Amino acid sequence: MPASYDLLIRRARLRSGDIVDIGIQGETIAALQADLAGEASRVIEAAGRLTSPPLIEPHCHLDAILTEGDAGHNESGTLLEGIARWAVRKQSLTPEDVRRRATEGIKWYASQGALYIRSHVDICDPKLTALKALLEVKEACRDLVDLQLVAFPQEGILSYAQGEALMEEALRLGCDVVGAIPHYEITREMGVESLHIAFRLAEKYDRPIDAHCDETDDEQSRFVEVLTANTIRHDMQGRVTASHTTAMHSYNNAYTFKLFGWLKRAQMHIIANPPDNIILQGRFDTYPKRRGMTRIKELLEAGINVAVGHDSVMDPWYPFGTGNMLHAAFLAMHIAQMSGYSEVPRVWDLVTENAARVLGVEERYGLAPGKQADLVIFDAPSERDALRMMAPALYCIKRGRVISETTSPRVQVFHEGKSEEIRFVKQ
Ligand code: FE2
Helix, strand or coil, rough: CCCCCEEEEEECCCCCCCCEEEEEECCCEEEECCCCCCCEEEEEEECCCEEEEEEEEECCCCCCCCCCCCEECCCCHHHHHHHHHHHHHHHHHHHHHHHHHHHHHHHHHHCCCEEEEEEEEEECCCCCCCHHHHHHHHCCCCCCCEEEEEEECCCCCCCCCCCHHHHHHHHHHHCCEEECHHCCCHHHHHHHHHHHHHHHHHHHHHCCCCECCCCCCCCCCCHHHHHHHHHHHHCCCCCEEEEEEECHCEEEEEEEEHHHHHHCCCCCCCEECCCHHHHHHCCCCCCCCCCCCCHHHHHHHHCCEEEECECCCCCCCCCCCCHHHHHHHHHHHCCCCCCCCCCHHHHHHCCCCHHHHHHHCCCCCCCCCCEEEEEECCCCCCHHHHHHHCCCEEEEECEEEEEEEEECCCEEEEEEEEEEEEECCCC
């Protein structure tokens, strides 16, 4: 009696290069092997195309997404003008406004393969309007993405009135992760104290931590060491993430060498956000201008987990993007100079496996029997080609259900009296 599946994917090319069939029952991968016997309610022919665990967006801001231009355009393109424009736009947030933009943004991400998202939510608002709306969105969009929300004190835990109380209220309401922004606090001492508060809250509510940390060109900004020390002292190894860490670009190498040793012992996760930071950092430099990017390649070589986020999509800080995580990975590949042949699959890891470790979802993430049936079929034979061509995600499957389909573009060139289809693949 042949097995019966709800969905069967034929001739999927895995990241390893193996060609397999994938049988899905309900929300779970039931079988994965070459030439799988069985029938299914629906069969998708992958025809040797790359079939990957989903892309992951480990760092974005769904409360601000798609607000670009609402409070005037950012004419200077700087972080400071972005903050000023957000401060104005923030005043007109309503639950409906946040729900509509966040849901639209999630559709953009998901239809391009990002089926797990971690979003920071600004909790510096006595009404917590954005947070309450995003908690609803999290449930409403459960069919599209697994969404984690970080209680993010955009204006500081100690530098904003009632910041600590609002952080606690956000966690009580259901935020999955404790955030922080120590480099933004008024003094270094307040930055250190803000991290102590974050760890106290993490312990009390049993949540991981993801802090915006040292997102500045100031080489004196060294809160990642405080985050690391607290991680070890609170025995939270593997549950803490330092996002951005752009100051690390400017640390001297002797200090960085010492720091890497402790980051590794703390099992710290680092998230780099190339789209925003390549645009926003280095603005006080003349020439040479720093890149505003943390040390992705060197951190990886030191055995420290690094993931890449898109951060902003059409908001006051970054006016571009469509929520395509391949754009963020492509930028990372260039800025981190990870173009070596064997390095390119490691770039794919930055927005898949490594990001899964940041989110702590490894148990259900991946292509193997028993895992949650989340996968993406890209219109490319390999991850290398998918990155090179920004290949569309032809089929996105979440919990066993096809949640989006994209038709591959057809390009015709007319030359010497003939019409020829171009596929951008080396023959
Ligand atoms: Fe951010």
